[in-house]
Amino acid sequence: xxxxxxxEIGSTVAIQKSAFNALLNNLKEQGYEAIGPHVKNETLVYExxxxxxxxxxGYVTEQEAGHFRxxxxxxSRYFDVIPGxxxxxxxxxxxxxxxxxxxxxxxxxxxxxxxxxxxxxxxIGVRGCELxxxxxxxxxxxxxxxxxxxxxxxxxxxFILSVNCLHPAGTCFCVSMGTGPRVNSGxxxxxxxxxxxxxxxxxxxxxxxxxxxxxxxxANGFVLNAANRALxxxxxxxxxxxxxxxxxxxxxxxxxxxYWRSIGERCLSCANCTQVCPTCFCWDTLDTLSLDGNxxxxxxxxxxxxxxxxxxxxxxxxxxxxxxRYRQWLSHKLGNWKQQxxxxxxxxxxxxxxxxxxxxxxxxxxxxxxxxxSR
Amino acid sequence: MTTPVTNIKFASHADRLLxxxxxxxxxxxxxxxxxxxxxxxxxxxxAQAAYSFLPGQFNMVxxxxxxxxxxxxxxxxxxxxxxxxxxxxxxxVTRAVSRLKVGDVVGIRGPFGAxxxxxxxxxxxxxxxxxxxxxxxxRPPIYYIMNHRERFGKVYLLYGARTPSDLLYPNEYKxxxxxxxxxxxxxxxxxxxxxxxxxxxxxxFYRFRMNPESVVLTxxxxxxIRFVVYEGLARRIPAENIYVSLERNMKCGQGxxxxxxxxxxxxxxxxxxxxxxxxESFFNVEEF
Amino acid sequence: MDSLExxxxxxxxxxxxxxxxxxxxxxxxxxxxxxxxKAGEVLFREGDKEENVYxxxxxxxxxxxxxxxxxxxxxxxxxxxxxxxxxxxxxTVRQRTAGASAVTDGLxxxxxxxxxxxxxxxxxxxGYLTMRRLANIVASRLMVTRLQLLDIFAxxxxxxxx
Numbered sequence: 001x002x003x004x005x006x007x008e009i010g011s012t013v014a015i016q017k018s019a020f021n022a023l024l025n026n027l028k029e030q031g032y033e034a035i036g037p038h039v040k041n042e043t044l045v046y047e048x049x050x051x052x053x054x055x056x057x058g059y060v061t062e063q064e065a066g067h068f069r070x071x072x073x074x075x076s077r078y079f080d081v082i083p084g085x086x087x088x089x090x091x092x093x094x095x096x097x098x099x100x101x102x103x104x105x106x107x108x109x110x111x112x113x114x115x116x117x118x119x120x121x122x123x124i125g126v127r128g129c130e131l132x133x134x135x136x137x138x139x140x141x142x143x144x145x146x147x148x149x150x151x152x153x154x155x156x157x158x159f160i161l162s163v164n165c166l167h168p169a170g171t172c173f174c175v176s177m178g179t180g181p182r183v184n185s186g187x188x189x190x191x192x193x194x195x196x197x198x199x200x201x202x203x204x205x206x207x208x209x210x211x212x213x214x215x216x217x218x219a220n221g222f223v224l225n226a227a228n229r230a231l232x233x234x235x236x237x238x239x240x241x242x243x244x245x246x247x248x249x250x251x252x253x254x255x256x257x258x259y260w261r262s263i264g265e266r267c268l269s270c271a272n273c274t275q276v277c278p279t280c281f282c283w284d285t286l287d288t289l290s291l292d293g294n295x296x297x298x299x300x301x302x303x304x305x306x307x308x309x310x311x312x313x314x315x316x317x318x319x320x321x322x323x324x325r326y327r328q329w330l331s332h333k334l335g336n337w338k339q340q341x342x343x344x345x346x347x348x349x350x351x352x353x354x355x356x357x358x359x360x361x362x363x364x365x366x367x368x369x370x371x372x373x374s375r
Numbered sequence: 376m377t378t379p380v381t382n383i384k385f386a387s388h389a390d391r392l393l394x395x396x397x398x399x400x401x402x403x404x405x406x407x408x409x410x411x412x413x414x415x416x417x418x419x420x421x422a423q424a425a426y427s428f429l430p431g432q433f434n435m436v437x438x439x440x441x442x443x444x445x446x447x448x449x450x451x452x453x454x455x456x457x458x459x460x461x462x463x464x465x466x467x468v469t470r471a472v473s474r475l476k477v478g479d480v481v482g483i484r485g486p487f488g489a490x491x492x493x494x495x496x497x498x499x500x501x502x503x504x505x506x507x508x509x510x511x512x513x514r515p516p517i518y519y520i521m522n523h524r525e526r527f528g529k530v531y532l533l534y535g536a537r538t539p540s541d542l543l544y545p546n547e548y549k550x551x552x553x554x555x556x557x558x559x560x561x562x563x564x565x566x567x568x569x570x571x572x573x574x575x576x577x578x579x580f581y582r583f584r585m586n587p588e589s590v591v592l593t594x595x596x597x598x599x600i601r602f603v604v605y606e607g608l609a610r611r612i613p614a615e616n617i618y619v620s621l622e623r624n625m626k627c628g629q630g631x632x633x634x635x636x637x638x639x640x641x642x643x644x645x646x647x648x649x650x651x652x653x654x655e656s657f658f659n660v661e662e663f
Numbered sequence: 664m665d666s667l668e669x670x671x672x673x674x675x676x677x678x679x680x681x682x683x684x685x686x687x688x689x690x691x692x693x694x695x696x697x698x699x700x701k702a703g704e705v706l707f708r709e710g711d712k713e714e715n716v717y718x719x720x721x722x723x724x725x726x727x728x729x730x731x732x733x734x735x736x737x738x739x740x741x742x743x744x745x746x747x748x749x750x751x752x753x754x755t756v757r758q759r760t761a762g763a764s765a766v767t768d769g770l771x772x773x774x775x776x777x778x779x780x781x782x783x784x785x786x787x788x789x790g791y792l793t794m795r796r797l798a799n800i801v802a803s804r805l806m807v808t809r810l811q812l813l814d815i816f817a818x819x820x821x822x823x824x825x
Contacts, residue, residue, distance in 0.1 A: 099392050102439045108418075108480060109439055113391060145644070146629045149392055255660045282633035285393065285626050289440035296440040298393060303632070311634060312624050313597065314465065324662035328636075336639035409818075465818065507816040537816035563811045565737040567727060570766050573740040575810040578803075582742060596815040602806075 006208050007216065012224065014197040014217040017078070020052045022214045027122045030209070032159055035091060036124035037081060044070055044084035046091075049124060056081045063169040063239070063350060066359030079125050079193045082169035085355055087278035088130055091121050092154045093137065095302045099285075104294040114299075120157035126187070127165050128180025129172075129349040133278035134160075135186055139341045140281050150300075159206055162187040166230045170239035171350025173363060177242065179347045181234040192227045199227055240350060240363045243370075247344060248335035250370060255331060259372045263365060264323020266358045271304035273352035273360075274329065279345050280304070305329050330362065393627065395437045395482025396422050400475060401457065407541050410508065411473070412449060412461045418480065428452055429490030430515030431620060431648045435628045436460060436472070437482030444468040445625040445643070447512035448486065453522055458483075461511035461543065487628040489648045491516045491618060496590040499616075500528040504603045506576050506595025507536050510543045512620050512647070513594050521554040528589075533579035535561040535599075539569050557583070575599075580606040587611040594620035601659070604651055614652035621647050638663065670697055673720055673772060677744055679796050687789045694778040698771045700724075706747070706763035706771075713751040713759060715773040719743055722769020726761045738811070739804075740766065749800050751776035752793065 007013050015023070027034055028050075036049040039056045049055065055078040062069040063082065070084070098114030126134070134155075141151035165174070165181035174180030183190050188207035192199040199219055202208055274280040284303035289296045303310065305328050311318040319325045337345035346362070353361045398415040405411045417423040428434075428448050435443045444466065450459030464473040475481070493516060501520065505513045520527055532551060536542045539562050548558045559579045561572040572579075576599055589612055593603045600619050607617050623635040623642045630644030638657045640646060657663055671692045674680040680688060700706065700722065707713075709729060717724070719741050726739040726747070738761075741747050747763050750756040783790030 100394065108397065111391075111394070141631070143630075146631055148631060149390055252656075255657060255663060281631075283626075284632065284634075285442070287440060287442040293440065300392065303634070305633065311636075313622055318623070319662050321662060328663070331638075332636070336636075339639035340641075537814070541816065561740075563814070563816065567725070567735045567737060567764075569737055571740075572723070572742065573725065573737050575807050577810070578807055598810070598813060598815050602810065 007202050007211070009202050009204060009208065012199055012201045012219045013211070014199050014219045014223060015214060016217070017052065017196070017198060019215050020198060023210055024049075024051060024124075026210050026212055026214065027159060032120050032122035034122045034124050035088075037079075037083060039070065042070060043068075044081060044086075046083075046086045046088065052078060055079065055125070060167070061169055063171045063354040065171070065353050065361045065364075066356055068354050076195075077167075077193055079163045079191065080167050082165070082167070082172060083127065083130070083349075083351075085276045085351065087276065087349070087351070088123055088126060088134060089137065089278045089280075091119075091123070092134065092151055092158065093141065093281065093283075093302075094150070097150060097300045099298045099300055101295060101297045109296075114297075118153040118157060120159070121154065122159035122161065124161045125191075126160050126162040126183075127174075127349075128162070128183045129165075129174040129177070129347040130278055131160065131162050131183055131186050132174075132177075132179035132347040133349070136279045136341065136343060136345065136347065137281060139343075159210070160187045160203075161189045161191060161210075164190065164192040164227070164231055164234075166193065166234045168234055168238050169350065171353040171361075172238050173240040173242050173348040173350060175235050175238050175241070175348070176244060176363075177344070177346055177348035182231050192230070194223060194226055194230075197223065199223060240348075240353070240361070242346075242348065242363045242366055244334075244344065246370075247366070248331075248338050250366070250373065251331045251335040254369065254373045255327065257369070257373060259369055260323045260327045263326050263360065264321060266360055267322050267326045268358055269306045269308070269322045269325055270357060271306040272355045272357065274304040274306060275302065276351040276355045277333075278349060278351070279333075279347060282310075305332070330365070334362070334366065393484065395435075395484050397480050398422075398458070398483045400477050400479050400481065403475075403477060406461060406543050407536075409465070410461060410463045410543065412459050413472070413475075413481075414450075415458045415460065415481070415483065416456075417458075417483070424455070426458065426486075427455060428458070428486035428515075430493060430519050431491040431512055432486040432488045433512070433628070433643075433647065434458070434460065434483050434485030434487070435625070436462075436468075437484065438468055438471050438475075439482065441471040442468045443482075443484070443626070444472075445487075445628060447620075447647075449511040449514045451518040451522070452515050453519070461508070461514075463508045484628060487643055489644075489646055491592055491620075491648050492650075493519050497526045498528065500586060500589040501530045502533065502580075502585060502589055502591045502607075503531065504533045504576055504579070504591060504593040504595075506534070506599040507541065508543070509593075509595030509599075509620070510534055513592060514544065516592060517551060517556065520556065521551070524555055530556045531583065531585075532556055532558045533561075533576055533582075534559070535563070535574075535576040535579070535595075537563050539565050539571070575602075577602040577606045580610070585610055585612070587613070589616065591617045592620075593617070597621070614655055615650060617651040619649055619651055619654070621649060666697075667692055670695060670772070673697060673770075674718075676720070677718065683789075683792065687786075687792070690782055690786070690789065691774060691779070694782065695772055695774040698773045700765040700769045700771060702765055702767050704765045706765065707759050708762045709759055711759040713748065713757060713776050716749055716751050716776050716779065717747040717763075718772040718774070719745050719747065720770040720772055722771075723766040724763050724769065724771070725766050726763055728761050735762075739807070746800050747771075748776075749797060749804075752779060752797055754780070 038047040057078045058074045059081045061082050101112050102109040141148040162183040187203040190201040282303045286299045333345040397418040401416050402414040433447045436446050437443045446460040449461040464470050561574045591607045625635045625643045626632040628643045630641035635642040724741045727735045727737050
């Protein structure tokens with residue numbers, strides 16, 4: 001196949017790993033800022049990358065409840081590391097964004113927008129669970145009755161290069177939630193990393209455009225089979241599973257169960273889970289006033305239902321105890337989310353399990369709740 | 376129960392998130408200790424012409440530098456000349472509002488929320504049960520009923536507050552009686568000068584017979600709402616005929632920031648008016 | 664019209680009295696009388712020895728307690744068909760714990776409390792019906808009192824989070 005002959009949407013091609021930088025250059029020339037996984041300060045973050053060599057080749061992450069280690073094994077794969085605490089949420093839904101500032105002006109207020117301009121991100125290496133999370137957040141921020149202009153502008157410009165996950169980690173359960181390890185749709189390019197080549201499935205016009213001038217090879221039956229076998233094997237290697245058969249009823253029918261207090265005794269209400277969760281969307285507004293009272297800024301920041309002051313009425317705090325706040329989080333994520341947005345809120349990425357300092361594991365909690373309530 | 380469509384981008388699809396529209400205070404009516412009604416007119420006449428709300432909806436009232444508060448609109452929804460908010464001075468933002476004067480400007484985002492089902496309840500007897508500041512979001516339905524009195528059956532207002540000086544809008548009760556609304560007032564306690572009833576709002580249900588086809592509209596402290604619902608259900612009024620207006624802290628008012636969630640509902644978007652049967656399964660769960 | 668019959672006619676307007684047998688109604692009517700009150704008239708004061716239990720037929724009766732230094736606090740008003748002074752029907756309470764006065768002109772049915780207690784002792788059927796009614800009255804007042812006690816309209820306090 002010559003490089004002038006552009007592949008069809010839906011087709012799969014192969015490229016030599018050395019050709020990947022040509023793809024990245026195309027994206028750069030088209031105005032994208034490429035973001036990808038990167039090792040920094042002994043951990044794994046999502047940062048701007050310029051070349052394949054910026055990716056965490058040779059690393060794996062060891063993940064368990066309350067446990068994360070980035071380990072260098074020396075293997076040859078670039079896209080093999082299961083992500084750390086960060087997700088793509090921080091790019092589409094920034095954790096801190098100045099909305100506008102007002103300056104006193106002639107008895108009124110003059111408004112200035114917060115930083116103007118919207119970045120065009122190219123997300124390099126989005127896993128199935130992460131892509132499902134982005135699609136869940138699309139349901140939240142882009143609705144017919146409400147439209148978040150910040151999210152919409154970034155999401156419209158975003159280029160997604162997703163990755164089929166071949167080596168899940170200890171807290172992964174995308175199979176249970178139906179979000180992976182294979183990525184089926186919603187991408188511009190979908191990548192599978194084999195020993196010698198990257199397979200790329202074209203998902204959109206943007207995906208085709210990113211391959212302009214990149215030397216492409218046919219993806220023959222042999223490599224496609226290898227990819228499928230690797231994905232099947234990956235699906236059998238999940239570190240966790242969650243039986244969703246009677247969610248959300250299991251939780252919503254047992255809101256009064258004493259079981260919640262036992263979780264409340266372990267939970268620290270630290271809000272780690274809501275920060276690392278790629279679907280959590282709660283936010284707050286901060287209004288600050290300059291000392292002379294002439295300028296005020298309105299900033300949007302992430303918030304968490306675990307924050308003690310998160311919910312209140314005239315009579316006082318709605319959820320003053322930790323167990324009631326934990327119940328709110330779980331009965332939302334695996335419960336009421338379904339009525340609100342059509343799916344459960346969990347994508348099976350396992351971050352909340354890995355990053356909980358009290359090692360609370362929601363897959364185990366669901367099992368325990370099931371046992372408690374069936375007595 | 377949809378929000379009215381306007382040309383001015385008042386809220387949901389603003390180009391800038393949470394951008395307010397400016398309105399000037401044209402009058403302030405003190406109502407009770409710590410409560411006043413602010414009568415607003417949008418600075419831009421096109422905004423004033425475009426703005427409309429349904430009974431039960433609310434606006435986010437913004438005071439630059441202090442923040443926003445969710446305040447029900449308490450004026451006549453069919454009078455487009457002014458927008459009235461009855462505000463209780465209880466937090467940072469509302470206490471700052473209490474220091475404002477006629478001519479000062481505030482930011483408005485709205486209208487938000489699900490409204491009282493005025494069209495759905497035509498033809499029925501209506502019982503309006505309010506407590507304290509809860510009469511404010513119920514005043515628009517009273518005005519609506521007065522504007523279209525023939526569309527409704529018997530109408531009762533059952534209203535209670537802490538003491539006689541805490542009663543809202545006492546100058547209007549006579550007007551409402553004259554419009555064919557039976558007004559029953561009670562207070563939690565009084566002194567010997569009070570000639571009216573002393574007791575609690577749920578007791579007012581005993582002052583007349585009501586038919587099970589009646590509709591109840593209620594707003595007030597959540598405990599009062601619970602007992603009002605109980606009195607309605609005890610008189611065989613089904614939960615589908617009882618509408619409650621709830622309150623929670625709100626930040627965005629648009630079903631996005633998550634703060635006002637109660638179970639599956641965003642009180643700002645799916646409420647604040649709810650048909651009670653949709654809340655029954657979790658309304659009494661403690662600390663939910 | 665015979666004043667006993669007139670009294671029975673008034674009593675029969677009240678649902679509870681309609682449930683009594685003619686004999687029981689007669690027993691009670693014979694130890695009761697109709698009493699008219701004028702607006703502002705004091706029915707009884709705190710500390711008075713008890714004499715009657717009252718049923719409001721028309722008008723409004725206010726119940727007050729004197730709380731130094733606050734003065735008179737009006738904590739309840741009884742409307743038509745409500746009972747005032749029910750504690751005189753119970754075995755032990757002997758002094759009025761609150762004052763009662765008429766807010767408007769009104770009409771009351773006054774029943775001699777001691778004779779009612781005696782009638783209940785002699786006729787346990789009547790006694791049961793009376794005490795059952797009393798239990799409902801007390802339950803209702805307790806509910807009202809609890810809601811008043813909760814002070815649900817009060818200014819919200821600053822609460823500390825656990």
